[in-house]
Amino acid sequence: MKWRSRKKKEKRRNDYRCVRQQGGYEVIIMNYIPVTENDKRNMLRHIGVKSINDLLIELKPSIADSGELGLSNPMSELELLEHMKRLSEKNNLMKYFIGAGAYNHYVPAAVNHLLMRGEFLTGYTPYQAEMSQGTLQAMYEFQSFICLLTGMDVANASMYDGSSALAEAVLLSSSYNGRNGVFVNNGLNPQYLEVLKTYCEGADLEIVNEINEKTTCVIGQNPDFYGNLENLEYLSDRAHKVGALFITCVVEPTSLAIVQPPGYYGADLVVGEGQSFGIPINFGGPYLGFLGVKDFLLKKIPGRIAGMTADSKGRKGFVLTFQAREQHIRRERATSNITTNVELMAIASTIYLSLMGRTGLKNVAKLCYSRAHLLQEKLAKMDFKLLNDKPFYNEFLVRAPSGSSENVLSHLLKEGILGGLHLDHDNILICCTEMNSLQDIESYASIINERMLLK
Amino acid sequence: MKLIFEYEESITGHLPDSSDDDSHSLGDLPRELIRKELPLPNVSEIDVIRHYSNMSRKNFGVDIGFYPLGSCTMKYNPKINEDIAKLEGFMQLHPLSHQSCIQGSLQLMWELGEYFKKITGMDAFSLQPAAGSQSELLGVMIAKAYFKEKKEKRTKIIIPDSAHGTNPATAAMCKFETITVKSDSRGNMDINEFKELLEEDIALVMLTNPNTLGLFEEKVLEISDLAHRNGSLMYCDGANMNALLGITRPADQGFDLIHLNLHKTFSTPHGGGGPGAGALGVKTHLSDFLPLPRVVNDGKNFALDYDRRRSVGMTRYCYGNFGMLVRAYAYIRSWGNELRKISEHAILNANYLCSLLKEDFELPYDRRCAHEFVLSSRKLGQKSALNIAKRIMDYGFHPPTIYFPLIVPEALMIEPTETESKETLDEFATALRKIAKELKENPDFVKGAPYTRSVERLDEVIAARRPNLRWNAHTGLEEEDGKKMPGINEREDRRQK
Ligand SMILES: Cc1ncc(COP(=O)(O)O)c(C=O)c1O
Numbered sequence: 001m002k003w004r005s006r007k008k009k010e011k012r013r014n015d016y017r018c019v020r021q022q023g024g025y026e027v028i029i030m031n032y033i034p035v036t037e038n039d040k041r042n043m044l045r046h047i048g049v050k051s052i053n054d055l056l057i058e059l060k061p062s063i064a065d066s067g068e069l070g071l072s073n074p075m076s077e078l079e080l081l082e083h084m085k086r087l088s089e090k091n092n093l094m095k096y097f098i099g100a101g102a103y104n105h106y107v108p109a110a111v112n113h114l115l116m117r118g119e120f121l122t123g124y125t126p127y128q129a130e131m132s133q134g135t136l137q138a139m140y141e142f143q144s145f146i147c148l149l150t151g152m153d154v155a156n157a158s159m160y161d162g163s164s165a166l167a168e169a170v171l172l173s174s175s176y177n178g179r180n181g182v183f184v185n186n187g188l189n190p191q192y193l194e195v196l197k198t199y200c201e202g203a204d205l206e207i208v209n210e211i212n213e214k215t216t217c218v219i220g221q222n223p224d225f226y227g228n229l230e231n232l233e234y235l236s237d238r239a240h241k242v243g244a245l246f247i248t249c250v251v252e253p254t255s256l257a258i259v260q261p262p263g264y265y266g267a268d269l270v271v272g273e274g275q276s277f278g279i280p281i282n283f284g285g286p287y288l289g290f291l292g293v294k295d296f297l298l299k300k301i302p303g304r305i306a307g308m309t310a311d312s313k314g315r316k317g318f319v320l321t322f323q324a325r326e327q328h329i330r331r332e333r334a335t336s337n338i339t340t341n342v343e344l345m346a347i348a349s350t351i352y353l354s355l356m357g358r359t360g361l362k363n364v365a366k367l368c369y370s371r372a373h374l375l376q377e378k379l380a381k382m383d384f385k386l387l388n389d390k391p392f393y394n395e396f397l398v399r400a401p402s403g404s405s406e407n408v409l410s411h412l413l414k415e416g417i418l419g420g421l422h423l424d425h426d427n428i429l430i431c432c433t434e435m436n437s438l439q440d441i442e443s444y445a446s447i448i449n450e451r452m453l454l455k
Numbered sequence: 456m457k458l459i460f461e462y463e464e465s466i467t468g469h470l471p472d473s474s475d476d477d478s479h480s481l482g483d484l485p486r487e488l489i490r491k492e493l494p495l496p497n498v499s500e501i502d503v504i505r506h507y508s509n510m511s512r513k514n515f516g517v518d519i520g521f522y523p524l525g526s527c528t529m530k531y532n533p534k535i536n537e538d539i540a541k542l543e544g545f546m547q548l549h550p551l552s553h554q555s556c557i558q559g560s561l562q563l564m565w566e567l568g569e570y571f572k573k574i575t576g577m578d579a580f581s582l583q584p585a586a587g588s589q590s591e592l593l594g595v596m597i598a599k600a601y602f603k604e605k606k607e608k609r610t611k612i613i614i615p616d617s618a619h620g621t622n623p624a625t626a627a628m629c630k631f632e633t634i635t636v637k638s639d640s641r642g643n644m645d646i647n648e649f650k651e652l653l654e655e656d657i658a659l660v661m662l663t664n665p666n667t668l669g670l671f672e673e674k675v676l677e678i679s680d681l682a683h684r685n686g687s688l689m690y691c692d693g694a695n696m697n698a699l700l701g702i703t704r705p706a707d708q709g710f711d712l713i714h715l716n717l718h719k720t721f722s723t724p725h726g727g728g729g730p731g732a733g734a735l736g737v738k739t740h741l742s743d744f745l746p747l748p749r750v751v752n753d754g755k756n757f758a759l760d761y762d763r764r765r766s767v768g769m770t771r772y773c774y775g776n777f778g779m780l781v782r783a784y785a786y787i788r789s790w791g792n793e794l795r796k797i798s799e800h801a802i803l804n805a806n807y808l809c810s811l812l813k814e815d816f817e818l819p820y821d822r823r824c825a826h827e828f829v830l831s832s833r834k835l836g837q838k839s840a841l842n843i844a845k846r847i848m849d850y851g852f853h854p855p856t857i858y859f860p861l862i863v864p865e866a867l868m869i870e871p872t873e874t875e876s877k878e879t880l881d882e883f884a885t886a887l888r889k890i891a892k893e894l895k896e897n898p899d900f901v902k903g904a905p906y907t908r909s910v911e912r913l914d915e916v917i918a919a920r921r922p923n924l925r926w927n928a929h930t931g932l933e934e935e936d937g938k939k940m941p942g943i944n945e946r947e948d949r950r951q952k
Binding site: 034042043068073090098104106110124194202256259284286287321330331355357360361369 | 456459508543595747788792825844859877903914919
């Protein structure tokens with residue numbers, strides 16, 4: 001039933017487009033307001049006022065017109081594009097051998113084409129399920145992917161990013177067992193630790209140095225900040241022995257294609273960053289926080305969850321479920337305040353994982369692994385000492401020959417290579433993904449080789 | 456429609472084969488750490504494309520039709536801003552790049568902060584929060600740190616009963632107690648009750664202005680004054696800033712903190728629930744508490760400053776939802792000093808639509824509305840708001856917000872935004888009036904709606920009672936069309952048997 005009549009549109013003139021004088025010409029600026037001068041008159045008449053200003057009286061206007069704000073002149077689409085291009089060109093892109101929480105992976109072309117469909121892009125939270133079956137099914141598939149990859153029973157529809165997902169997991173843990181000590185294993189991404197501290201300060205939780213009966217949870221990142229991969233069973237055992245929850249944090253989730261899921265070594269919660277799954281590095285965001293738990297924590301989960309159900313005819317469908325956990329129902333007793341999440345990023349990763357499939361994702365992980373190891377070996381031959389004491393995935397920490405790290409990195413930079421993250425002393429954290437071609441790795445090594453010979 | 460997990464095994468691949476340069480198998484990894492089974496599907500590209508294209512067709516967005524979801528500001532998202540956000544120089548930039556390589560992005564962030572300062576009258580901004588709610592959290596953390604430094608023990612936050620649920624939820628996350636103040640007969644926070652509750656342990660007064668009824672808080676100046684004399688801070692939930700652009704500045708109303716929702720007021724697409732972006736603005740006395748890092752400008756270069764002792768710390772990885780900041784920046788630049796037209800037309804559209812509907816529905820607070828208004832369908836019976844919401848789908852419109860404000864029974868919260876034509880508003884009003892008539896003449900028919908979506912009314916009770924929240928490789932999923940699917944509880948039962 002198509003109710004909306006497609007009556008012939010009268011030719012309309014929008015007198016509201018901003019008109020601006022520029023060098024003697026009139027420039028017309030698009031402004032996305034479709035109401036014409038004639039419409040406006042009729043609307044005001046129907047409301048029973050003379051002018052728009054009459055509608056504003058209750059707002060107690062304190063500004064005569066927005067020119068007073070001192071913003072610039074409006075821009076046409078063409079001018080805007082030129083301006084923005086110029087601004088973007090003030091950035092310099094490099095060949096990235098850096099990760100540390102943001103991983104430069106290949107994104108298949110199809111991801112963006114699907115994401116830009118207005119049906120996905122311009123909808124909102126699916127409060128009205130029948131209107132949003134697309135978003136809801138994508139949520140359900142996303143939750144499924146996260147569970148399959150991490151070994152958890154339930155996942156939510158997304159958190160802002162990996163760091164806030166971790167912080168929320170800690171709040172969840174404290175609300176579950178009423179304790180307030182948070183134990184963080186070595187090797188957590190330092191920015192994540194900063195975020196965690198901020199949230200803990202707000203929530204009166206304490207980061208502690210020992211695991212005991214007051215510990216609410218134990219956190220281990222795997223692979224850790226330095227790329228180390230480890231079987232964290234020992235940590236999970238220590239947590240469970242004192243009745244604390246064990247949280248695994250995964251910041252480079254392509255690793256899950258080749259290593260055991262955290263559920264295997266006893267995680268009660270798995271949180272992390274999904275940016276590696278089809279989301280560009282984008283100067284740090286938007287990214288994709290994920291959060292998965294074991295069944296017994298289901299009612300404590302923050303944020304949206306999609307569930308499968310049936311309609312009045314018995315057909316399969318999806319709805320937001322367990323909404324009684326959420327702020328719009330439960331207010332101060334909600335499991336979290338999160339409202340807007342990062343649904344489109346969750347859809348991006350769902351599409352990415354579907355496109356890559358089991359085979360493709362394993363391939364990504366193997367390329368990451370082998371290229372990082374290749375570079376590490378080349379560097380070892382030039383006296384860059386490997387500091388990882390455990391097997392690593394696609395990031396590793398080296399100590400450059402004494403006093404040379406700045407020099408090496410700035411030289412690489414001149415050649416268009418961001419050679420890694422400079423930590424203290426001469427330590428450099430280096431990352432490879434499938435985007436670092438064999439040739440790139442070769443030139444990285446030979447640039448360093450030249451520098452070393454020059455010395 | 457099947458799930459992506461239910462396709463038959465096919466062929467995938469977008470990358471060179473790792474075995475080509477595979478001098479390093481996974482040999483170094485301890486055996487027990489190597490994954491034995493990766494239970495993901497292999498689906499061909501064409502099937503993936505069709506799967507998600509068809510899925511999207513069961514969805515509704517601003518690009519498809521009118522989306523008057525109150526409090527969410529579902530305005531048109533200019534396409535040019537999508538292209539701009541995808542400029543390589545922005546999108547492919549690593550956040551931990553050398554300072555000399557990120558000048559364009561830092562300039563954008565710095566300038567955007569300046570625009571927000573002009574628009575709101577605040578003194579400093581952080582663009583780090585990922586959304587409105589995270590900005591609130593940050594704001595409350597700042598208040599907590601501020602009073603801790605002053606060695607004042609303040610444990611409570613005043614929030615009017617018309618507020619969005621995230622306000623009290625935020626307070627709870629920082630261990631503050633929420634004190635709820637009733638609304639008066641004009642939809643303002645009741646000033647007399649407020650005065651009584653304003654005791655010395657009140658840290659913060661959180662107001663939404665215009666509030667969620669779409670009404671400007673008439674006594675906001677007096678409230679700010681009282682709060683400040685009590686030593687409390689004033690927080691503005693700026694979700695409704697689309698009413699105020701270039702008309703009034705929240706700083707003029709006495710607020711010490713405000714958040715902006717960039718996905719609402721500044722038109723970044725809502726993405727089916729996000730990503731959005733938040734921005735938190737504060738007055739000078741709170742600016743040292745803003746999160747790290749801060750973008751600074753010495754007149755020549757831009758830099759990231761991590762050296763602020765009083766800062767609350769970081770609230771997320773890196774600097775914020777940068778991609779959304781680009782869109783918001785472009786949006787503001789395209790409008791420039793004509794920004795006020797946005798709010799003028801948002802208000803015109805809301806008042807016009809309200810005037811078309813207030814005869815057929817109840818208008819609980821009969822005042823001039825701002826950018827949105829709340830009707831009550833109480834007279835049309837219990838659950839009438841829900842039934843209207845479902846039925847309006849058949850007319851090709853997205854339903855209004857119905858789950859709040861809690862103080863209006865059978866609430867229909869309608870926000871048309873400035874990007875809708877008179878023609879669309881007329882059609883929507885006609886549809887709503889028709890439904891009101893249908894409800895009187897044939898209520899059972901309306902209760903069965905919707906009839907034209909991909910599914911009919913969905914059973915939320917079953918979804919909660921028998922949770923089925925993920926596909927499971929071992930139990931499979933669907934028994935047969937028409938049967939209810941087994942959920943977690945049942946799987947659990949089965950395992951125990
Ligand atoms: C009045 C109000 N406050 C706060 C929020 C929370 O903002 P966000 O969804 O960006 O977290 C919303 C919207 O969702 C809102 O409508």
